[in-house]
Amino acid sequence: MTSVARATAIYEGVAALAESAMELATRRPSPPWLQRLRTAGVSAFEKLGFPSTHDEDWRFTNLAPLARAAFALSPDAVSLAERTAALELEARLGPLGLSSPMPRIVFVNGRLLRRSPGNLTSGILFECMKAVLATSPERVERALVARAAERDLSKQFFGSLGDAFLDEGVVLQVPPGAHLAEPLFILNVSTPPGSTEPPRMVHTRNLFTFEENSSATVIEIFLGANGPSFANVQTDVTLGRNARLNHVKIQLEGPETFHVGRLSVAHAAGARSASHVFSFGGKLVRNEIVTTLSGEGAGTELYGLFCANSGQHVDCHTFIDHAMPRADSVELYKGVLDGAGRGVFDGKILVRAGAVRTDARQTNRNLILSNSALVDSKPQLEIHNNDVRCSHGSTTGRLDADAVFYLRSRGLSPEAARALLTYAFGSELIEKVASADVRAFLENHLRAWLPANLAAPEIR
Amino acid sequence: MNLLEISNLHASIEEDGTEILKGIDLTICPGEVHALMGPNGSGKSTLAHVLSGRPGYVVTQGRALFQGKDLLAMPAEIRAREGVFLAFQYPVEIPGVSNTYFLRTAVNTVRKHRGQLELDAIDFLALLDEKAKLVEMEEALLNRSVNEGFSGGEKKRNEVLQMAVLDPKLAILDETDSGLDIDALRVAASGVNALRDGARGMLVITHYQRLLDYIIPDFVHVLSDGRIVKSGDKNLAKELEAKGYSWIEKEPPATVSAAAGAIAS
Structure with a gap:
């Protein structure tokens, strides 16, 4: 393909996405704020276009294969074949399978398959986004509009894409002082399209709000059979004073999957979060974790394990913003690369001028198992005051x-x-x-x- | 049949071709404990490495037979499964692998090779419990990662524990005494002594006579510049301690080499 043809294909890819998003918007009767949000998302991502490797944030990850591919939203109704395939995959989850007592929401190709609240106490909202938007959109309006407004529009192509396709995901609201002992389980299953159907795309929008002194664990698993697909998962978390989130994301999709995810966590004073990312599958995977320690004494722990073999590219991108004093962060990411697998670790810690007594430790270790595997590691520390304790290190080696x-x-x-x-x-x-x-x-x-x-x- | 029969063994460092072993002759029969002494750089550890199959060495001449089989032709793991055990001078730390899991994997690999049934978790833990007592190994160390954060003494006791559990026919102890205080040395040595059963052969490599106060050898050999230059009984070690290695190095190697062969076989 010539470069002109390549550029045309990418441009057509964006145009097709815009068309698909507009079509979705007309199918969903929604309050004006929601329609505005979707429309703004469409014009933003159309204007931005897919990020290229000239963009420093995407230097090591070439999105052209994703941009050139054509994906379609699944029809609203879940077919019998999808239901059967999803159940089969779910049964393979062993200890996390159908017998697990965890409250769970299961999606298949982006549509709700099942919601079982388990023994959730009242006052906790653990519901799918589509239901909340249909019955009580006011519960999410403020947060969704605020997050869209905060978006750095020059950067967030996939965030804007998520706004444009805002439709489904999980809404979690934990009231003050509530502690959930049992983890909340979100399962996202993708099944291969029928022979006459185009490859599927799924845009997931999760919104978690933790009021002060509350705590919960959320486990998200992405599971997929073979066949090309594209998942764009945008998760926004707001933690109130002294709230605690434990987040586990396990990514196990098939070898032809494109997966782009972004978890963004805002911390009030004393709030703490831990993020655990496990990435085993996919053709092109990008996981972004953005944590903002915007309250005094907040803390975050970021852990990641990414494994890639031939035909796989896994990009881990983390950003920890130490905006307030006395916050701490610990980060450990490990990559295991085999065959011709490619891995990327790009982790940045920013310590702002007022953020005295910051304690930040970042470590990236990569294990190379073959001669043709490759990993790019880019740890970064940017410190704007003296009263801090920060360290970072990166090693890549063989057994x-x-x-x-x-x-x-x-x-x-x-x-x-x-x-x-x-x-x-x-x-x-x-x-x-x-x-x-x-x-x-x-x-x-x-x-x-x-x-x-x-x-x-x-x-x- | 001889347990181990080394004849005219020459070995070099693969990387630069430096010859370290320059014609070793040594025979160990079942049940015998042989001590190998010698100054630094004489080739003691190299012999242990070559016998255990450590990469990085090239055998240029000679051979080593283990129960009549060509030991040097076997990959390291086959030597271990056949019954050769090396207690490392510097045991390797393996973060993330529990001592117990590692030992059970090793035991069952060896048992499978010997045509024995693999041990299930319960039988294995009973065996481990019994052997751990020999070296006074605390349970906490069994559940920790292999050698990670172990003291020098704990690492060496762990080597002896592995030896006890794997039940080798020939044990090579490479400077098991190095870095140990007297109490740790006594515990490690009593573990080794408990494994002297009249059938198992041992090659105890040490720089100092001290270890041989606890593990009394049947034979003592002195290695110098890649050759065994003198052999004798346990009194040779004491004589060495009194006179120093310079005493040996002054003697012409040819005559003593012949004596070594006579005593050892």
């Missing part, structure tokens, strides 16, 4: 030859030794997850991902 020999000298084959060491490298992040069921699920997945089979570690 320790001494450790491999040590295991071989005890009888393990070279393959088993490498698998065990790779597992151990990644499992550090699994161990940071509080839920035993989630840990068990992740352990199985990490083992399944390894190049050689590894016996289940029944004994710890």
Whole structure:
């Protein structure tokens, strides 16, 4: 394809997205503020166009394959085939499967399949966005409008795209002082389109609001069968004073999936969040985590494990904004790259002028298992005052030859030794997850991902 | 049959071709404990590495037979499964792998190779519990990552524990005494002694005579510049301690080498 033809294809891709968004807007009777928000989203992303590698934020990730591909929204009704396929995939979730007592919302190709509130206490809203927009849009109006207005329009192509397609997702509102013992579970399943259907796209808009002194754990899993698809997931979280969020995102989509996600968390004073991202699947995956420590004494922990093999590109992009004094942040991201897999870690910590007594630690470690795997690591610290304690470090390397020999000298084959060491490298992040069921699920997945089979570690 | 039969073994460092072992002859029969002493740089650890299959060395001449099989032709893991165990001078830390999980994986790999049934979790833990007592290993250390944050003594005890659990036919202890205080040394040595059963052969490599006060060898060999230059019984170690290695190095190697062969076989 010539460069002109390529540019034309990308331009047509944006035009097709705009057309699709406008069509969606006409199908959804909505209050004027919502229509304005969608329309503003359309004009913003049309004007921006897909980010290119000339954009520093996208330097290592080329979106041209996504921009050139054509995707369509799924029809409103969930088909029997989708329902069956989704149930089959859900059954494979083991400890997180159908028997799990967690309150859960299940989407298939972006439409609600099932909502089971479990034993949620009253006063907690855990509902799908479409239902809230249809019955009580005033509950989300202020937050959605405010977040759209805050958007850095020069940057957020995918955020604007999310506004333009605003329709479905999860609304979570936790009232003051409420503590949810059981994690809330959100399952997003994508199934391959029928032979005559175009590849599907899903735009998910999540809005979580935690009032002061409340706490909850949210687990989001993205699961997909083979077949091309595009998921754009925009999650905005607001934490009130001393509120606590534990967020786990597990991304396990098929090898032809494009997945772009952004989690943005705003912290009031004393609020704390932890984000755990596990990325195993997908053709092109971008996970952005943006945390703003906009209250004194707020804190955040960002953990990520990304695994990529041939044909996969996983980009982890994090930004921690230390805007107020005495806030702390800890970040640990690990990448495991095999075959011709590509990985990116781009993490920035900004310590603003007034943010004295900031404590920030950032670490990125990558393990390269083959000669053709590649990872780009770009840790950044930008500090605008002296009274801080900040550190960052990045290492990329191969398995320790001494450790491999040590295991071989005890009888393990070279393959088993490498698998065990790779597992151990990644499992550090699994161990940071509080839920035993989630840990068990992740352990199985990490083992399944390894190049050689590894016996289940029944004994710890 | 001899357990280990090394003849005219020459080995070099792969990277730069430096010859370290310059013709080793040594035979170990079942049940025998041989001590290998020698100054720094004489090739003691290199011999341990070459016998265990550590990458980075090239054998240029000679051979080593383990129960009549060509040991040097086997990959490291097969040597381990056949029953050769190396207690490392510097045990490797393996973050993220629990000591117990690692040991069970190793034991079952070895058992499978020997045609034995794999141990289930309960049987394995019973075995581990029994062997841990030999080296006074606390349960907390069993549940921690392999050697991670262990003290010098804990690491060496962990090596002896692995040896006890894996039940090798030949154990090579590479400077197990280095970096240990006297109490830690005593515990490690009593663990090793408990594993002397009349069938297991041992090659105890040490720089100092001190360890041999606790692990009494049947034979003592002195290595100098890649050759065994003197062999004798446990009294040789004491003599060395009194006179120093310079005493050995002054003697012409050819005559003592012949004596070594005579005593060792």
